Amino acid sequence: MGCILSIIEAKNKKIRNSSLEVLSESQKIAKTKNLENKVIILGEYEQNNSDQINEFGIDVILLGATDKIKDYSPDLYKNAILNLINQLEPEIILFSGSAIGKDISPRIAANLNYNLVTECIEITIGNDGYQIRRPIFAGKIIQTLKFTKEPIVMSLKSNYFMIKKVDQKEFSTEQVNIEEVENTTMPMLKEIIQPQKETLDVSEAAIIVAGGRGMKEPDNFKLIEELAEVLDAAVGASRAVVDAGWRPHSEQVGQTGKIVSPNLYIAAGISGAIQHQVGMINSKCIVAINKDKNAPIFKFADFGIVGDLFEIIPELITKLKE
Amino acid sequence: MNIAVCVKQVPDTASQLKISEDNKSIDENGIKYEINPFDEYALEEALRLKDNDSTINITVISLGPERVKQSLTKTLAMGADEALHIQTDEIIEDCMNIATIIANEIKKNQYDLILFGKKSVDQDNNQVGIMIGELNNISCISNCSEFRIESNKIIANREVEGSVEVFESELPVIITHEKGKNELRYPSLKDLMAAKKKPINTIKNEANKDKRSELIKLEYPEKREEGVIIGEDKSAVTELVRILREDKKII
Numbered sequence A: 001m002g003c004i005l006s007i008i009e010a011k012n013k014k015i016r017n018s019s020l021e022v023l024s025e026s027q028k029i030a031k032t033k034n035l036e037n038k039v040i041i042l043g044e045y046e047q048n049n050s051d052q053i054n055e056f057g058i059d060v061i062l063l064g065a066t067d068k069i070k071d072y073s074p075d076l077y078k079n080a081i082l083n084l085i086n087q088l089e090p091e092i093i094l095f096s097g098s099a100i101g102k103d104i105s106p107r108i109a110a111n112l113n114y115n116l117v118t119e120c121i122e123i124t125i126g127n128d129g130y131q132i133r134r135p136i137f138a139g140k141i142i143q144t145l146k147f148t149k150e151p152i153v154m155s156l157k158s159n160y161f162m163i164k165k166v167d168q169k170e171f172s173t174e175q176v177n178i179e180e181v182e183n184t185t186m187p188m189l190k191e192i193i194q195p196q197k198e199t200l201d202v203s204e205a206a207i208i209v210a211g212g213r214g215m216k217e218p219d220n221f222k223l224i225e226e227l228a229e230v231l232d233a234a235v236g237a238s239r240a241v242v243d244a245g246w247r248p249h250s251e252q253v254g255q256t257g258k259i260v261s262p263n264l265y266i267a268a269g270i271s272g273a274i275q276h277q278v279g280m281i282n283s284k285c286i287v288a289i290n291k292d293k294n295a296p297i298f299k300f301a302d303f304g305i306v307g308d309l310f311e312i313i314p315e316l317i318t319k320l321k322e
Numbered sequence B: 001m002n003i004a005v006c007v008k009q010v011p012d013t014a015s016q017l018k019i020s021e022d023n024k025s026i027d028e029n030g031i032k033y034e035i036n037p038f039d040e041y042a043l044e045e046a047l048r049l050k051d052n053d054s055t056i057n058i059t060v061i062s063l064g065p066e067r068v069k070q071s072l073t074k075t076l077a078m079g080a081d082e083a084l085h086i087q088t089d090e091i092i093e094d095c096m097n098i099a100t101i102i103a104n105e106i107k108k109n110q111y112d113l114i115l116f117g118k119k120s121v122d123q124d125n126n127q128v129g130i131m132i133g134e135l136n137n138i139s140c141i142s143n144c145s146e147f148r149i150e151s152n153k154i155i156a157n158r159e160v161e162g163s164v165e166v167f168e169s170e171l172p173v174i175i176t177h178e179k180g181k182n183e184l185r186y187p188s189l190k191d192l193m194a195a196k197k198k199p200i201n202t203i204k205n206e207a208n209k210d211k212r213s214e215l216i217k218l219e220y221p222e223k224r225e226e227g228v229i230i231g232e233d234k235s236a237v238t239e240l241v242r243i244l245r246e247d248k249k250i251i
């Protein structure tokens, strides 16, 4: 029986959401193609946390999570995954589109001379194999690809796949050897800089409140922060305010920032330029607040309020607190 | 120090794209081509190193059709020393093929630092730079927002979800670059004239293509339904909150 191998990331002793999306998809593929569903868990993970993982139709868990591998190490991750692939010969390998997935998947594909298709948003299995849909040109176009050569490596775009649990299933667990490699030419992690304030990242938030040049000055972003706090949301920004130094680049949404798809995106004082639009157009619900009724953002927002954000946002905060 | 910067030519990010009749390609008519934005940020980092150390030599490398020369000329005007055009008539989309072709050219010279964009905004692959690191056995730090060089070492900040990872590596190293903290420079007319005197070496790509996937079709994403304007001032807020709470149930 062939197998599918999913690379699963754990952080703070929990499986990350982007990896739960991978698990949901891998069980679907395993079932359709009658493959053994094997997953390797890397990172910081506690095994008795199994309630999180026993409803994804997994057959074998390969536990690579140890103290040695608590933080990301391209070197250790690469070797652990390559060893497993050589051993298991999976016909399909799934990664998440997280920062780690983006870094490690090309390393694996290049070492094996496999094809890697990143940012997949849909996988269908037909008589002639796997077909993948993925956005290109920042989502202006969707392409459908067919693999002509196996095995195949894919990474899934985060926030696109539903996290779906099935029935509980027994699985076996094996410990994977994590070996240090000598004379490696890989970079080493020296330090992780945490933000001064514990903030939610736009790429992982269910709600984003974003501000643009209409905020007038950096200090006024206090309003956006307050609204974000009430909604348990992340703060986002247009490039105009990031370039002006008002906000950090990690908050930038758009073509040269992050591509996001939260449940709710509130844009205040953002005109909706094409490069911003491509970064947030896949949000489930878009609310725009802008004083110019002809602003492009109203062309694709679900709900708009034409007016002065300095009146509307404080009112919104008050009403939400009620 | 020798630096190489790999740049890809892509349609201007403001382009409205049209799918050709074959449903498999983009209609090139009327498209303005630019340097991939992330590659421009990467080049800017190289140029800033050169600003402080004129002995640095910067080679810009691009794989693509004849029109790529125009972008290479721009990089020379911005301050790069030489350019290598790996010419292909057909557009290659398979990343392993692109990576292999460029990796082979990179191997022919001793570079201390090789810069890439973190991704190309046309194909959104996020992989070519990292693959070349593996193919040529060169240390690679991806998704960097800034880096500094100290003697024979590089210290680079990698942007990840919610935090920054600081990686260290010996040279030579490959960096794939995020949008940087530095503003881009724009070449003057004088720079453009001077660039005409700098060399663009052209070689024809002869590599065999190993086809790993096949494009079935291109299509436009589903259109969003037209939205509604709830109101013209703060009196609309009550209704907005009701919609989000009761109709949409998202807050």
Ligand SMILES: Cc1cc2nc3c(=O)[nH]c(=O)nc-3n(C[C@H](O)[C@H](O)[C@H](O)COP(=O)(O)OP(=O)(O)OC[C@H]3O[C@@H](n4cnc5c(N)ncnc54)[C@H](O)[C@@H]3O)c2cc1C
Binding pocket: A211, A212, A213, A214, A215, A237, A238, A239, A240, A241, A252, A253, A254, A255, A256, A257, A258, A268, A269, A270, A271, A272, A273, A274, A275, A276, A279, A289, A290, A291, A292, A295, A307, A308, A309, A310, B013, B037
């Ligand atoms: C290669 C490239 C990449 C780019 N990448 C990105 C990207 O990743 N992300 C991005 O955002 N942009 C990007 N841009 C820039 C983009 O083209 C726009 O310049 C930018 O998005 C504009 O930001 P903005 O909407 O905040 O500012 P503006 O366009 O100046 O809009 C400000 C808006 O605020 C409104 N306003 C003003 N005062 C008030 C008030 N009191 N109340 C309510 N509304 C008010 C105005 O009506 C206006 O619509 C990129 C551009 C290029 C060329």
Ligand SMILES: Nc1ncnc2c1ncn2[C@@H]1O[C@H](COP(=O)(O)O)[C@@H](O)[C@H]1O
Binding pocket: B006, B007, B008, B009, B036, B038, B039, B061, B062, B063, B064, B095, B098, B115, B116, B117, B118, B119, B120, B121, B123, B124, B125, B126, B127, B128, B129
């Ligand atoms: N045809 C090409 N010519 C030169 N550099 C390229 C080419 N394709 C990709 N690159 C480089 O690889 C990076 C990542 O591209 P991609 O993997 O396609 O997202 C780009 O930002 C460029 O630096």
